[in-house]
Amino acid sequence: MSTTTAVVTPDVTTAAGSPSPQGTTRRRRSTLRKKLELALLLGPATVLFVAFVFFPLVAASYYSLFDWNGFGPLTDFVGLDNYTKALGDPLFQGAIGHNLFIVIASLVVQLPLSIALALLLNGKIRGRTGLRLLVFTPYVLSEAVTAVIWLSLLQPHGVVDGLLEGVGLGGLVQLWLADQNVVMFTLFAVITWKYIGFGIILFLAGLQGVPEELREAASIDGASGWQTTRLIVLPLLGPTIRIWVFLSIIGSLQLFDLVWIMTLGGPAGSSTTMATYLIDRGFRRYEFGFGSAVAIILFVICFVFALFYQRFALRRDTQGALTGRVE
């Protein structure tokens, strides 16, 4: 944030032509200039933010208090009924569970995997650039395209089944998207395929910030490769890991496109996420009041998590920027 708080009240008329002493005028002018600069630079963003983030948020909170199908005036005020109904719906509880599964599985599987692959790709191996490019490719695809591709690959007797059978693993073949006990794992595998490249690139960038001297010093002191990684590299990768965790959790909580296209949240709600539940109720059932309540719940969960995470986990990394003081 800006370090200058407005000391002088801006007054256009006096700044324009008052006979005040030279020094004050200049100071006022520079304050005015700063204000104008701020208005110029922040204005468009503020207008957009208010119009497309803040206003919809307020509107959704308001709609969420009504039983409303999206047509006609808001007349049926129901207070917090929509919220209690949502939180009491087993389908929505299941959806929260599915989101948590993705959150936890991402941390447990994707985090170590992407760090390991980043370390590997950071070493001096043949075809490094090509490999880096390759792992990053899925991330470049849009989520919708990814979903459509995997939806066809995963059909029974499809490409994935054929490949497994081809390498003698036919026994592993499942009804990937149709089996209620398998579908979340399938979706998680596709999510991992898509987002692992992002983690790897992030950690590769982080690894460039680990000074070579420290590794050299460690190896002179007789540290093994594993010790160097564990005691020197990983701690220095801390800020990158913390930001990856943040992005991963927020992404997992808002998971939508992939699931919507691949399963619509089915079969029988076994892959419903908070976001697919919200769209399903809002746009397919025209329960816009109820859908708004679900949206607000989703927002509160993400927002509270983001605040706490920024305050506690990211504090050292973003010092000054969010806490408002520089230590």
Place this chain on the structure above:
Amino acid sequence: MNTRSIRKFVAVSAVAVMSVGALSACSNGDGGSADGVTNLTFWHNGTAEPILGIWQDAVDEYEKANPDITIDVVPIQNEDFATKIPLALSSDNPPDIYFNQGGGLLATQVQSGQVADITELTSGWLDELGAASGNWAVDGVQYGVPYASQVVGFWYRTDLFAQAGIDAPPTTLDELNDTVETLKAAGIAPIAVGGKDRWPDAFYYNTFAVRECGEDVLKKGLADADLSDDCFTRAGQAVIDFIATEPFQDGFNGTPAQQGAGSSAGLVANGQAAMELQGTWDKSVMQGLTDTDLDPLLGWFPFPSVEGGKGDASATLGGGDGFSCTQEHAKECVDFLEFLSNDDIQTKLVESQVVAIPVKAAASSAITDPVVKSIYDFNSEAAYVQTYFDIALPTGVGSALNDAVANLFAGQGTAESVAEAVKAAK
């Protein structure tokens, strides 16, 4: 104020004004008629050829004949209508002419106050469209005009039936069960269903209910969104029993209905499944998913009769496609819709095989394919056509019904659970 700050002030104001201008521009595409020309917006779901071209040609012809009218044609993906229409109808600027499927969906849209009552405007010519237009009326008020009817029945592969040694399509439920067994024994997946999309599952519950329930009970149950009559429970049980015979392809709960070769339509189109319970439109969907000419390979038969059912065996599940008008330019819209339903355009729709059952009887002479002709005749002779339940019911209730039937397909629920879901969503 010195020149520099003036310049800056102007710059800031300009940015502010531009931002506001950019925002308001979003809501500015109105049908202004300042110069005597009325501009209409026309939303339809024919995003692919040949129907895309048919609508565009019709518009061009209409504009030529009516120089005071211009029409902006906006083709929109069918699935997107569900999200775009409620937003458009809550705005100040809804499309003047838009696609819809009538029934309870239309009744829900009418609550917006934006859909035009066209009872009087169409009174001179609506009769020519026959009984189909009834589905676009809400409480006796006409809110739209159909251009095609659809019925739901089994599309099947004649070559696969022959391969399994089946000489005639089944006419009773017992025969259908036998057909399924015979096909399975021949190593052929009997029926494809797009369970991922849920509404194809609902066709089974809906058609069983049409067979189990008498017409009055059925119509009343749907009008009141109350499916507590015993016949609806029997329909639920019939679905459960039918699924238990394992007639569907592997992993049917994850199969999309119409997208790609792995979809249920794609499986039939590519000979990987023998039958599919679908609407009349499905043939053109299937043809889009294979290079093989399906004309000689596809047959059609109505949903078989069910022993002990109170429903007329010639009754069928179906619906239609049509257009509605919004208030501002209702008169111009109706004039255009009258033009759209002329024999010439109806014939073009039939010839392109997009429409199997035109609303104008005159266009039926253009039907050449014997299978399509049999569907047309079946529809003409049907005791009545019951609109798909999810369209007949108010939107929220209809979706709840589809979800409950899909749960049955996933092995969850009882014979009563569909009726319970409808009651809960009401």
